[in-house]
Amino acid sequence: MARTGRPRAFDRDAALHTAMLVFWERGYATTSTTDLSAAMGINPPSLYAAFKNKEHLFREAVGLYERTEADASRRAMDEAPTARKAVAALLHESVDRFTTEGKPRGCMIVLAATNCTEDHASVRDFALRCRARTKTTIKARLDAAADAGDLDADTDTDRIAAFYTTFLNGLSLQARDGADRTQLHDLVDMAMFVWNAPNGPLVDSEA
């Protein structure tokens, strides 16, 4: 049914996409609603009518980010034939996403709300939950591989997921700080070497 009343004069999806880019680039706390409405090409009342407030807009922007950017990495992981290739695909795909021309560098979820203070506690906790999902997603892929016999049944998938999540977060910061795309891919190759010793306490070859 067609809604009554004056129709919206701007494209809500396009505006949300713009807001996502601004938050991604500048972070939650350091982006003002004035910046946002200016970038989105609308006036404050339109912003608030369409997105309720700054926090809701941010949550929607993160949702869009997950449905587009983050989900592409997850898909690359799911489509890979083996657990090892899945993790490598996730990391390499992420590197490409972190260094795409015309988009902010690094991961929005990692960078946009790291130092949210107590007065934005709900935003901070929201971002925390989003970040926690990264490890969960990797672990789920590894568990599926273990079920399929692609990994030893006694593999500590949580440990591996934690390692690559940590490394992935580091890649975000390196990308934001201007690291070269090819160098980041090379670092991913290095990180994949850990795969060769996924289980048990590692032996210090020197000690």
Next chain:
Amino acid sequence: MARTGRPRAFDRDAALHTAMLVFWERGYATTSTTDLSAAMGINPPSLYAAFKNKEHLFREAVGLYERTEADASRRAMDEAPTARKAVAALLHESVDRFTTEGKPRGCMIVLAATNCTEDHASVRDFALRCRARTKTTIKARLDAAADAGDLDADTDTDRIAAFYTTFLNGLSLQARDGADRTQLHDLVDMAMFVWNAPNGPLVDSEA
């Protein structure tokens, strides 16, 4: 020579230490001078007289952080007998520093100015330079080891330094997000396995 005029009624070093903790916890942009002067127990004019302005105070706070926290990690690295043990010592020492009770978690330099916007460009660039030094410091230790014959002369020390810097940055975020200290130490052990293949392009054992 003793300065003339009314003496300062507060301990400048203690106030700076407090400011460091506040910036470390909350970040540069999201910490207000009101928060700072309240935490330091002084009024705004005293803050500005002693530290010039917010940016100068931040720079001094980062300097203090480097002289205390960061330098302890560097010392652990320098004192280790071999290059490999040096990197391991740096990472393990950092994990301890990132998860010390009563202090903010993670690295101040990584977390306090990640999403500084264009209007704080000088602060952002300052933090960027500080972060870049981490890799330089690791590389210097590796180069020294290469000179001493502890590493092959053709070792790509820049590449190794880049990998461990990336991983170290990831540890900061994991620590800030609440990761357990023992788990982080375990992740360091995993990362050290990369050491076994430091040179040349790594062979993908599966591809």
Next chain:
DNA sequence: TTTCTTATGTAGAGGTTAGTACAGAAGTGG
């Protein structure tokens, strides 16, 4: 004591923040 210097507390200037009141515009339904 007087003078000079520097620190202090109060109080506020000037700008920015998130969010909104309001009048009018632009549609739909009758």
Next chain:
DNA sequence: CCACTTCTGTACTAACCTCTACATAAGAAA
């Protein structure tokens, strides 16, 4: 045509931001 609903731009509020003017306090130097 008219009511009704919803969006729009202008203009604003109240709270916050960084930073400072100013009168006074507290020490050293003379």
